[in-house]
């Protein structure tokens with residue numbers, strides 16, 4: 001086959017337009033060509049702005065990062081390939097052999113596995129403590145503690161960390177405080193403004209909101225720490241896909257509307273569930289009967305969030321019946337989608353725990369966590385009520 005000389009490889013001229021595109025373009029290019037070696041020097045040495053190789057950064061990641069920076073009230077945050085990549089950028093970028101971590105005892109499962117399985121091989125130890133109890137957190141601190149890692153809201157029992165006291169004790173002991181803000185989002189809690197040193201997000205969940213993009217975000221207040229995390233992320237290859245960044249940017253345009261609606265729905269669903277025969281307990285931080293209600297209201301500007309947990313009076317048999325009777329509510333182990341999803345921690349996120357440990361956390365075989373979406377609230381209440389009724393037949 002002969003090549004048409006009119007159509008040489010890589011000589012495409014992108015059509016010019018005197019008008020501007022309204023939607024953000026997607027830039028899949030991995031490499032960028034520079035005009036001269038001097039021009040490349042200018043770029044590497046910071047005199048000119050530009051991209052070279054997309055593992056080191058690309059426009060879609062940057063556009064998304066600036067948007068989340070603005071929401072968190074910060075600058076210079078980094079978007080990476082998943083929430084766990086954000087946790088990785090932090091621990092591998094900031095910790096060294098001999099360091100110790102104090103972490104919440106109900107962190108996201110993979111974050112717990114990072115602490116238990118990955119870091120000890122590098123000589124980094126950790127101690128878990130209950131973040132609703134600042135004295136317990138403080139008691140876990142040693143003279144080697146470099147980092148405290150907490151989530152604002154625990155999963156799946158939705159307990160609220162004593163953030164004010166934890167910020168104070170991190171200050172007092174000169175320890176970095178990292179907050180995984182995935183459950184609360186910057187609309188309910190701005191971690192850096194409240195005194196944390198580092199904020200982390202799984203963008204995959206509420207921020208992107210459509211279960212079709214996997215990304216994470218990490219930002220340290222101190223530019224030197226942020227620089228160390230960026231270097232580590234580029235070296236480890238934690239780069240996000242431009243297409244995922246583009247989807248997440250688009251998702252963020254409606255984030256505030258989605259979040260408000262999901263929080264209103266969650267409140268309505270929690271109240272609806274609380275009145276049903278067959279439901280032993282409802283956990284929603286926005287309800288006065290939640291153990292940390294006052295703390296949640298004070299920390300999160302009156303937002304109860306979009307997550308509701310409840311326990312059926314029946315055990316596993318009732319749990320199976322509930323899922324079978326709610327075929328339109330995806331039984332899927334994630335959160336933050338536009339649609340309401342159901343998860344059953346004893347058979348998914350918390351299956352690795354012993355039955356005794358689950359019992360101690362209050363996670364019975366009839367325990368469900370609902371990530372509430374943006375559907376019609378009455379319809380949601382009706383669907384779930386029907387499903388709960390099927391467990392008591």
Ligand SMILES: *Cc1c(COP(=O)(O)O)cnc(C)c1O
Pocket residue numbers: 082083084085108111151180182183202203204205214215216
């Ligand atoms: C999902 C989640 C993560 C991990 O995020 P991925 O994008 O799935 O890697 C971390 N922390 C919390 C609280 C999460 O819910």
